[in-house]
Amino acid sequence: MTSIDVWKQPPYLKPGDTIVGISPSGAIKDLAAVEKAREIVRSQGYNLALDKHWNAHYGYLAGTDEQRREALLEALTNSNYKAIIAVRGGYGAARLLEAEDWETIFRNNPKWIIGFSDITGLLWKLARLNIYSIHGPVLVSLAKEPEWSLKRLFNYLQGHPLPPLQGEGWGNGQAEGWLLPANLTVATHLLGTPLKPPLDGAILALEDVGEPPYRIDRMLTQWRLIGAFREVKGIALGRFSSSHASSHSWTVEEVLRDRLGDLGIPIVSELPFGHEGVNAMLPVGMKVRLDGDQGILTRV
Template sequence: MTSIDAWKQPPYIKPGDTIVGISPSGAIKDLAAVEKAREIVRSQGYNLELDKHWNAHYGYLGGTDEQRREALLEALINPNYKGIIAGRGGYGVARLLEEKDWETILRKYPKWMIGFSDITSLLWKLARVKIHSIHGPVLTTLAKEPKWSLKRLFNYLEGHPLPPLQGQGWGNGQAQGWLLPANLTVATHLLGTPLQPPLDGVILALEDVGEPPYRIDRMLTQWRLMGAFDGVKGIALGRFSRSNGSSDSWTVEEVLGDRLGDLGIPIVSELPFGHDGVNAILPVGMKVMLDGDEGILTRV
């Protein structure tokens, strides 16, 4: 694997800069949440502009592929925009990445991309070309973040140190690697495609929502059968919300323990990221140390 030093970091932002909101995935339904997000961004000293297609609807998508592709391209090449934040998750980013020479475009215009859930597709595409991005809140969830989580986001965007995160350690010591966050469902569908970055040497960070335990089992079993965990150095687990099974089901915690517990690598669970709760940012490509004994994820 290429040295982690080969990663390219977008320029840090500063108060007065403009962040643009786009809808590369699903259509936005909560307009009030977007206005609250605008207020939060402004309160931090930044401007928030919304792309002209930000509120488009095309079935379950936030506009046609052409509209959403145009919005992503404009967000990247417009010099007035210093950062990009997705409006929401849902589904649709992978459709945009089928066409165009995105690798050349992303390398030429490195900017902070912020989002999670379906935005995993774009974060992983950026990781393939070794450009840092941010797994974190989208516009429709930004107002739900506590003050410390918002501070973590904006401080990092300005270049300040990132505090560690505390979870529940499963043992197996410590490991270092570059951080690769993802929504488990989206990431599973990216395995073996041109959007999947190399997994050797990574600290994988996984979360999901609305997937019952047997589906979590099925996805993790696919990773095992593909040998996708073979080069992974450690796994950081966030929230797996709304993952209830039937009365005779294992819990999602039991499934995670069964499918991951024998990998022999450091694992930390109950970290504060994912859907339906605090979504502390995780910088993609940041070199981190995962302590499976103490339950800590920290920057190296």
């Protein structure tokens, strides 16, 4: 059973360390964004390396499974690399975990892995192994983050305290648990697979992009039908962007209230993370407090 007391923390970073960018999912589309990210990483006192396959293309994937798996393995085992950031999301990260003894590799090479969206597959695999990781910007979105969000990410990588996040509380008091962020669509497809961590004691943090309200309804209904919310202590909701409703439709906000509002647990919405806007980093596995009355997510 997952416990917030037995997690393994990768080493914090020091000025001059090297962060490596890899592409475990979709093929890169915006080369200029990567160069902007390189300058940001340098301005924070770090070096940015890019894996040799980072700009590969194989259909909609950033290279073959073998190339992307090789990149992940090299990033983990090369002692020159102190943290790993995904170049972008898209699709394909879960395919890498079909092969290799990743449990042993991850346990023997704990490093911060940073990303969101499709990178949920890697973050959830690490959570299943009780290894901390970071739900946060990918390289191509790094330049879009405001200064406070960049400071939040890079300060955390050095071990500094994490400021709370403010959202809109739905009530039901407070709960403490271990933080499990995810893209809702990706996470829904991981339910019932070996990548899904136990949900007992979790504070879920969910976001999504481009999903119309009825599809969000369908996914949350699946979670309800299989009992996935029963052991969850609270739910933190980020941005559900580009969720266009057709005529005679509920809005995404109405769907979230309808499908989650009766769970009897603290829920906070409108938190600043997700696609198409500020994507404040969230520490996967860290003990947090969710205040459903005050609308605050705080690290304990």
